[in-house]
Amino acid sequence: MKKVLTLLVALLMVVGLFAEVGVTDDEILIGSFQALSGPISFIGQPMTKGMEAYFNWVNDNGGVNGRKINLLVADDQFTPAKTTVEVKRLVESDEVFSIVGGLGTPGVLAVMDYLNSNEVPFVYQGSGTSLLSFPPKEFIFPVQPNYTVEGNIVANYFADVGYTKIAIVYRNADDGKEFREAAKELLESRGIDATFIPVNPTAEDFSAEVTRLISNRPEAIGVMLYGTQAPNFIKQAKQYGLRDVEYVTSYANASVSFIQLLGNAAEGVKSMAWVDVDFTDPETPALEIYGKYNNGEIPNAYAVAGLIAAETFTEAVRRAGDNLTRESLVNALETFDDWQGDIASGITYYDFEGSNKDISRIGKDSMYILEVKDGVFERFTDWLYYMEY
Helix, strand or coil: CHHHHHHHHHHHHEEEEHHHEEEEEEEEEEEECCCCCCCCCHHHHHHHHHHHHHHHHHHHHCEEEEEEEEEEEEECCHHHHHHHHHHHHHHHHHCCCCCEECCHHHHHHHHHHHHHHHHCCEEEECCCCCHHHHCCCCCCEECCCHHHHHHHHHHHHHHHHCHHHEEEEEEEEEHHEEEEEEEEHHEEEECCCCCEEEEECCCCHHHHHHHHHHHHHCCCCEECCCHHHHHHHHHHHHHHHCCEEECCCCCHHHCCHHHHHHHHCCCCCEEECCCCCCCCCCCCCHHHHHHCCCCCCCCCCCHHHHHHHHHHHHHHHHHHHHCCCCCHHHHHHCCCCCCCCCCCCCCCCCCCCCHHHCCCEECCCEEEEEEEEEEEHHHHHCCECCCCC
């Protein structure tokens, strides 16, 4: 009897050694924070629906390595103080394995260091801040291009076209300043001077900024604005006479609503993009999976972001194998080399301790350009890549 008890204790100890927070034989418990209410719920709600649809699809098809994925979503209302409280609850009380798909730069930055220091993998952030990638954090895995990558690509595109009179109009906030600095460094490296014009994030009238542009007469303008500011700025600039100008906006504007807000000024306006989904084909995986769990609804760009967040995490879990731990998930993510999923595309991470450490947590470093033609976005370029200088 004593030998049996000793053996049972030993077995329990072995099981304990391989147990991981949030992981059982048949379930993986993960968490997310989203603005389900508040000023950007129009982003948080579809992003959540995208994640839920993908995980439902995974679970209905047997899960990953025999485990179903259970997603808990906290509504932080786009309030960083609330984000901190909710994420600590998810980690310390609910004991989730990982945080997947948190939304919003303020909240993301509020919990980034907490999650990294507690070695909780944080996969996909609905944010473009480069602070997620530079300097890299071992347990933080951005996916979508950051503002440094985007500013670099926009500037390099203008330079490749051959423009010599370029203007960058940007939000006078952290995100806009990241875009400006990346564009400025790239253009300077190619010997091109540019005009940089800040815009108050709450401004509704842009006459002063447009007047400055008129005096410079740029050939191309990079517009790092979003929400209603981007279309309103472009409409006002065109009304003031800046019509024969190439406008390229931030990827946050790659939506039908942007075109609708531009109205008659939309034709020829361009937007950066990174989500490679054919929204006209009902059999494309993004539309098929999302529609199955949302009454045939077509996902918008925010819903696709949720699908990509879920797909990226799921692929990492698959690669991690049966013995799923936080460490094995990190190791699995570091095997992504221009990974192409059914929805996601071109995602790369490197060994955190390797020779590429400085760029080990960029995620996606490529984008393409869309152009409005006959009232709809059409693809204008192939993939454009972040250029080191």
